[in-house]
Amino acid sequence: MIDSNLLLDQPDAVVAALARKGVSSETVLSARQALIQRRSILSEVEGLRAEMNRRSKQVGKLISSGDPSAEQERLALADLKSRIAEKEAELREAEKNSRSHLLMLPNLPSPEAPEGLDESCNVILRVEGPPADRFNPADYRPHWEIAAALGIYDPERAAKLSGSGFSLLYGDGARLIRALIQFGLDLNRDTYREVLVPHMVRSEVFEGTGHLPKFAEDAYNTTLDDLWLVPTGEVPLTGMHRGELFEADELPKRYMAYSVCFRREAGSAGKDTRGLQRLHEFHKVELVRICTPETVQDEFDGLLADAEKPLQLLELPYRVVDLAAGDLTFSSSRIFDLEVYSPGVDRWLEVSSVGNFTDFQPRRSNIRYRVGSGQTRAPYYLNGSALATPRMWAAVIEHGQRQDGTVELPSALVPYMGGKKVLEPEM
RNA sequence: GGAGACUUCGCCUAGUCUGGUCUAUGGCGCCGCACUGCUAAUGCGGUUGGGGUCUUAAAGCCCCUCCCGGGUUCGAAUCCCGGAGUCUCCGCCA
Structure with a gap:
């Protein structure tokens, strides 16, 4: 598949190159849109996971030190966990979507390949x-x-x-x-x-x-x-x-x-x-x-x-x-x-x-x-x-x-x- | 087809029974530095990979990654279920 960073950073170049293979700009740009969406959800998920990891470690310490607030924090994390699960489901969807878009895009033609659609x-x-x-x-x-x-x-x-x-x-x-x-x-x-x-x-x-x-x-x-x-x-x-x-x-x-x-x-x-x-x-x-x-x-x-x-x-x-x-x-x-x-x-x-x-x-x-x-x-x-x-x-x-x-x-x-x-x- | 063992960061390997200090051990290889006239040897240091974020760039920070996919749990290399692969034995077979 083509380089997704190239598609993100230089959409015009990819559109122009694939147009030479007869691929419409809509097809290219909707693939790019899917990538952008995936990336934004990924950021959210990563933020939530970071929070989870951090607090989860603390819980371990609280529990082993017999701190009474441990139980409360543990329940709070169970809640956070279900929120993460929801976001992750979204992410999986977005990943599937962006990958299927990307898999349908052909390779970029070489600049030296002769012009022409057939x-x-x-x-x-x-x-x-x-x-x-x-x-x-x-x-x-x-x-x-x-x-x-x-x-x-x-x-x-x-x-x-x-x-x-x-x-x-x-x-x-x-x-x-x-x-x-x-x-x-x-x-x-x-x-x-x-x-x-x-x-x-x-x-x-x-x-x-x-x-x-x-x-x-x-x-x-x-x-x-x-x-x-x-x-x-x-x-x-x-x-x-x-x-x-x-x-x-x-x-x-x-x-x-x-x-x-x-x-x-x-x-x-x-x-x-x-x-x-x-x-x-x-x-x-x-x-x-x-x-x-x-x-x-x-x-x-x-x-x-x-x-x-x-x-x-x-x-x-x-x-x-x-x-x-x-x-x-x-x-x-x-x-x-x-x-x-x-x-x-x-x-x-x-x-x-x-x-x-x-x-x-x-x-x-x-x-x-x-x-x-x-x-x-x-x-x-x-x-x-x-x-x-x-x-x-x-x-x-x-x-x-x-x-x-x-x-x-x-x-x-x-x-x-x-x-x-x-x-x-x-x- | 049946039974069992196994799969860990390029390669080999420790860890799995007994979940948190695994931010994964050690060796090989590789990279850098030192020593040496050069090479070799030796010593010291570094080295999983993928992604995100920030940045001119680097550094930093974060997420993921212990065959793959689910599950249990606040927390999984580690426990459970499913799948793939490798090996050993048995059965069948050219």
């Missing part, structure tokens, strides 16, 4: 790899056709098992997913510590990353145990340090995790749904960096480079898109999307979102680091995908397709496919 204002920074205009879409078939023809993709049986939005792969198709994951992990092994995370996490963890309370319908949960299925490895990688206090020299920390990702994709029905472009369940390698504000630019640049590496090594055309303030996700302040060009569908598909989340998530998750003596601050969190299947899978298949329906694999992947260079029809 994706039409995104800025294409660079286009890399083989020039996309070299591809004539008429010459390319979509990956689902190629894969089905090769006998490695079976949407009917996937639907029989789980409904639409799930995939079932055979043989080299299945192996190619694992090859990509292994490739993505190996590329980053020197920089990031690998973590194999749980795929189900508690509500608090979800709230810490900003997925709750606002986006409950985007995720799957288990009603019997109140656990949520992770939509990305970012969630457990960020939540694992919940409530912890780092020493400054422990930072930066860099983690990577392969994980299955579960997304309900509520509201995106019918959008990019053909083939494996948008699934409820997929596999991904995620990178997370935790650092101080002082080094965030270097860490961000490093993360971006790491996310681009697989696209380069797989010889895929891609572009880097600087998201407009209004197109940024809830918890982020700056995002560079990496989009791979898919000639079979003639579209640029997002394969990584490299984001700076500043101190938004650690503040929600109570993660801090020590600054000098007696001071703590929230560290900055960055994350991005190192390798997201199935879109990279689809891109590899579409780019490698040949006239005869076979698929030539990029040489970087060949070792991960047991030396196999070409996918040929199976069964």
Whole structure:
């Protein structure tokens, strides 16, 4: 969540910043009002408690010295106690109210994020790899056709098992997913510590990353145990340090995790749904960096480079898109999307979102680091995908397709496919 | 699933039976100072964290914080109830 002191002290700055994300000034100011109210009740409660503590100690002394006025004072305190209880109930209400307001406010966009409320204002920074205009879409078939023809993709049986939005792969198709994951992990092994995370996490963890309370319908949960299925490895990688206090020299920390990702994709029905472009369940390698504000630019640049590496090594055309303030996700302040060009569908598909989340998530998750003596601050969190299947899978298949329906694999992947260079029809 | 033990200020730990003097003990780590040519060692001092208030700032003062949430009491680390987690044993199980 955003810094409540910033909201209290500089409301105009917060209103202006969040307006760029399309948040109304009323929403921001009513959150501020709730904070002010909470603080004033808190002062009252603290005053009453101070009185209680002071007099209560005296009572103890009076009682032990056998003073006859002790009984009278004791009864007076019982009365004071009930007054405190009433005020405390008010305080709890005010705290709940201010917190729920605050939790609904998104992170402040970076001043450098392009202006604009939707994706039409995104800025294409660079286009890399083989020039996309070299591809004539008429010459390319979509990956689902190629894969089905090769006998490695079976949407009917996937639907029989789980409904639409799930995939079932055979043989080299299945192996190619694992090859990509292994490739993505190996590329980053020197920089990031690998973590194999749980795929189900508690509500608090979800709230810490900003997925709750606002986006409950985007995720799957288990009603019997109140656990949520992770939509990305970012969630457990960020939540694992919940409530912890780092020493400054422990930072930066860099983690990577392969994980299955579960997304309900509520509201995106019918959008990019053909083939494996948008699934409820997929596999991904995620990178997370935790650092101080002082080094965030270097860490961000490093993360971006790491996310681009697989696209380069797989010889895929891609572009880097600087998201407009209004197109940024809830918890982020700056995002560079990496989009791979898919000639079979003639579209640029997002394969990584490299984001700076500043101190938004650690503040929600109570993660801090020590600054000098007696001071703590929230560290900055960055994350991005190192390798997201199935879109990279689809891109590899579409780019490698040949006239005869076979698929030539990029040489970087060949070792991960047991030396196999070409996918040929199976069964 | 059953039985038991446990959870204390970054880490380890005393305190809980017997409620108030716990403003929480000691060690490690960390910070400062002294000593030393430097390092190490040693000595002395400091060090829970969160919030409020005041202030240019600091200091001060106040509240909260002994896993979390309730309760009893004038007063709870300490007593009671509920929950979470860790460990041990038993049962079941890949």
